[in-house]
Structure formats: structure tokens, C-alpha cells
Amino acid sequence: MALLDMLKAYSTDEKCREVLTKLRWPEGVECPRCKERRASWLKSRNQFECGPCSYQFSVTTGTVFNDTHLPLEKWFAATYLLCESKKGMSACQVQRTLGMSYKTAWYLCHRIRSAMIESQKEMMDGTVEIDETYIGGKARRGLPRKEKQVVIGIRKRNGELRLIHVNAATSEAIRKVMAENISEDVEVILTDESSIYPYAFTVDQKKLHKTICHSKEYVVGDVHTNTVESAFSLLKRGIVGTWHKVSAKHLPAYLEEMCFRFNRRKNSDLFIDTLRHMVTAPTLTFKSLTKETEAA
Ligand SMILES: [Zn+2]
Structure with missing residues (x-):
């Protein structure tokens, strides 16, 4: 409209x-x-x-x-x-x-x-990309450096985006995110080579796991995490350009807003x-x- x-x-x-x-x-x-x-x-x-x-x-x-x-x-x-x-x-x-x-x-x-x-989040299946990013933490003159906030992004290929605020980028945090979001029917799990992922996965998830080495190349055929990374860049432009600074307390609400709009971007009734x-x-x-x- x-x-x-x-x-x-x-x-x-x-x-x-x-x-x-x-x-x-x-x-x-x-x-x-x-x-x-x-x-x-x-x-x-x-x-x-x-x-x-x-x-x-x-x-x-x-x-x-x-x-x-x-x-x-x-x-x-x-x-x-x-x-x-x-x-x-x-x-x-x-x-x-x-x-x-x-x-x-x-x-x-x-x-x-x-x-x-x-209101209702379904478990994600198909091919999913998982990646982590860091928000904030830049020192402002005369102020102590603010702690960086960790956001885990999950993007189903040709599907939904989820952004989840976690306390730290650890295997334990990833394990919880996996349990709450990833279906047993998932087919491929794509991440970078960070060691936090293999430790977080179940035996079944490990069999579906493919990694991409970012220091060498970004895309090897279909194995890449570029679609979740493009969502991260939108999030960062939103936080830097629009909201200026977001406190850790309100970050989850901004993440939900971002996903809500992103997942309906082709929906004329947003x-x-x-x-x-x-x-x-x-x-x-x-x-x-x-x-x-x-x-x-
Ligand atoms: Zn009544």
C-alpha cells in the first residue's frame, strides 16, 4: 500500500x-x-x-x-x-x-x-546456514569499551531468517539454538570452519555438516553461508545507521523486528x-x- x-x-x-x-x-x-x-x-x-x-x-x-x-x-x-x-x-x-x-x-x-x-516458530528443515556475528563494542571517546553482543543467524535457503542473541559464541550456546530451531528433518547444515560448531552438533547433525573456509574462498559450489551473511549486513546497517546504539537489553526485540520484516519482504500485506x-x-x-x- x-x-x-x-x-x-x-x-x-x-x-x-x-x-x-x-x-x-x-x-x-x-x-x-x-x-x-x-x-x-x-x-x-x-x-x-x-x-x-x-x-x-x-x-x-x-x-x-x-x-x-x-x-x-x-x-x-x-x-x-x-x-x-x-x-x-x-x-x-x-x-x-x-x-x-x-x-x-x-x-x-x-x-x-x-x-x-x-508467535509460532516452526523447526527449520532443508538446507540451513548458521553463522555468528558481533554487534557493538566500539569504544566511544571517554567511555569504557562496551561489551560486544553475539548474534547467531540461521537462514534456511529460500526460506526464513532467524537472529538469536546469545551470551557468548560457545558450543553450548549453539547447541541450545540448534535444539530450539533445527528440525530432525534438516538436510544440510552449512557453517564456517569455526570449532564451536562440530562440538555443538549431535551425531546425526555432524553427518549433515559442511563447512566453508573463509580465509581461502567464499563459495565452493553450493557450500556457502552468503545468504545469512547478507542478512547480517542488513542488521548491522540497521543498527549503525538507524538505531545508532542498541542496548543488550533491547537487542532481542530489534532482532525479532528485523526478522519479522525480512521474512515478509515479499508479502504485500506486511x-x-x-x-x-x-x-x-x-x-x-x-x-x-x-x-x-x-x-x-
Ligand atoms: Zn463478557
Whole structure:
């Protein structure tokens, strides 16, 4: 959908609510509390009321939009911008483009991002490339060097991309990533010659393992990890160019956003699909977003 068409289609609160209602309850409005489908519309309050339990709610109740003071038109515009920019968009840019405070833009981006996540991840089969990369860690003048963050990338040939934040590039971390993502039906596993991989694999996985020596050549026939590496370069351009600095705490959410968009890059319904996730994903409160994480 082109920008002008989107702005026209969702120019009022009413139009936004109408599409969200269809996306959240394709089979009819359902009470979030008792799950009955016998709600009536209270025009004076601009809300639904459940017949059986009398609970009053709106289409945004209990979703990432929960308790928002921002007009839905701005939510839609911000969602559109986050979907359309291949490398993502910073809160600063959303602040300037849509006219709002930095704090509002920051929270808004995080809430949209929290819905840009695959709710059901299937185990990956076929030919998979696995590689690791390092994010951040550059010393800034006068500041201590920040620790580098390790990201494991898995890309199925002609298929999905996954980016996973791990504590360190160790066989143990790879083993866990394999167990959670790789199917028993996998056919070929491609990595570089790093010694962390063979130790991480099961006996069966070792039989399917092919390596490529990066110091000599990049491509030997079909044995290469170039497709996962191209995803890494997109990720790095996103982090350097768009988000500037990403803390270790928020890195997993950025990785999910990147994969969500990347895996739908040929899908013309990315915007609508994201809105659907936003009315079906759980609420993200400001408190949970800003709380300190326990030291890992
Ligand atoms: Zn009810």
C-alpha cells in the first residue's frame, strides 16, 4: 500500500477502529473477559458492552494500544513507517516525522516492535546456514569499551531468517539454538570452519555438516553461508545507521523486528499483518519496558 493510500484509508479514528475490529475479531466481537460473542455497541461511550458480563471494552483493550493517548491515525502512520523502512526507523525519526515528544515516540516504537514477532516458530528443515556475528563494542571517546553482543543467524535457503542473541559464541550456546530451531528433518547444515560448531552438533547433525573456509574462498559450489551473511549486513546497517546504539537489553526485540520484516519482504500485506499482530499480541507496559534486567 502506498503512503497516500494508507493516509486516505485510515484518516479518522473511526476508520482505524473499523479495520482493527475486523483484524482482532474476524468472527465477531468477543468479550476479552468472558469470551462470549454477545457484545452491543454503546454509541455514547464509543465502547462495546458485553451482554453476559457487562464488561465495557474497546478494540484496543488489552492490546499493545492499551491506554494510549495518541490518536490511532498516528499509530497507523508510525506502523506504516516501521514496516516500510527495510532497516527499521529510530524513535528520533518517528518523533520528527509525526510530531510528538521523544519519549512518546520511543514508547510507541517499542510497542509496535513488541508485536512484530512470530508467535509460532516452526523447526527449520532443508538446507540451513548458521553463522555468528558481533554487534557493538566500539569504544566511544571517554567511555569504557562496551561489551560486544553475539548474534547467531540461521537462514534456511529460500526460506526464513532467524537472529538469536546469545551470551557468548560457545558450543553450548549453539547447541541450545540448534535444539530450539533445527528440525530432525534438516538436510544440510552449512557453517564456517569455526570449532564451536562440530562440538555443538549431535551425531546425526555432524553427518549433515559442511563447512566453508573463509580465509581461502567464499563459495565452493553450493557450500556457502552468503545468504545469512547478507542478512547480517542488513542488521548491522540497521543498527549503525538507524538505531545508532542498541542496548543488550533491547537487542532481542530489534532482532525479532528485523526478522519479522525480512521474512515478509515479499508479502504485500506486511502493514495489515503487523496491525493484526498489534491487536492480538499482549500489552507492553512502560514499566516492564524500562525495568532493569537482572545481570545475565
Ligand atoms: Zn463478557
